[in-house]
Amino acid sequence: MEIVQLWQLFHQPLKQFVINRTGDPIAADDIVQDTFIKIHLNIKNLRDEEKIKPWVYQITRNAIIDYYRRERSFEELPFNLPSTEEEIEISTQLASCIKPMIEQLPLKYREALTITELQGYTQVELSMQLGIFLSGAKSRVQRGRLKLKELLLACCHVNKDLLGHIQDYEIKGPLQTESCTSSCNCNL
Structure with missing residues (x-):
């Protein structure tokens, strides 16, 4: 299956999937874009095209986890840290x-x-x-x-x-x- 076909088939459902998990439509666009880059780079490794949907969603879940890991590095420190x-x-x-x-x-x-x-x-x-x-x-x-x-x-x-x-x-x-x-x- 070509990347253009995958985009047409999965773009909107993946975007909604990501929005439901992040609550952020702008971040969802970035995550979906990252997902499709990973799909494009790794599509040759997919052996069974019948398993493309779970494969695509697993890549998306991993991209969401990566997003939260990056976001966590910018969190503010709690107010009541020990000071003395x-x-x-x-x-x-x-x-x-x-x-x-x-x-x-x-x-x-x-x-x-x-x-x-x-x-x-x-x-x-x-x-x-x-x-x-x-x-x-x-x-x-x-x-x-x-x-x-x-x-x-x-x-x-x-x-x-x-x-x-x-x-x-x-x-x-x-x-x-x-x-x-x-x-x-x-x-x-």
Whole structure:
């Protein structure tokens, strides 16, 4: 199949597909253009023309993921980043607990937090990777964060200022609670 035929057949459906996932018609034009460049460069590698539609849509999904990765590099930093050396040290110490505590979560929340918080993917990319709706991905991340917070607070008292900066923490008494292992699985 020639690239002109592919353009006529897939241009409009792909553009709508991309708009539905990005909400940005201008970005959709760029993503679709990138998709057709990749199709043109790789069409010779397609062995079964009956599989052209899933092949084209897979290239498009990858182009959407690439778009979000590029966009993420321009995001502004959150307002409440730790600012003093003491705040940075305290945050770093508490951060050593996060990965082991994520490992204690049920699989669907562990998977969502690992992909978004530890691997740095967006919730949109999470939804595409897991094949679920964006609302489901957002829900898993939010519920996972709440469960993670419960685990952390079961092990430690965390004191924050009015802006949400962590001022101090203290490991709770005997570290044997229902939701907390004997060492909280962290390096405090």
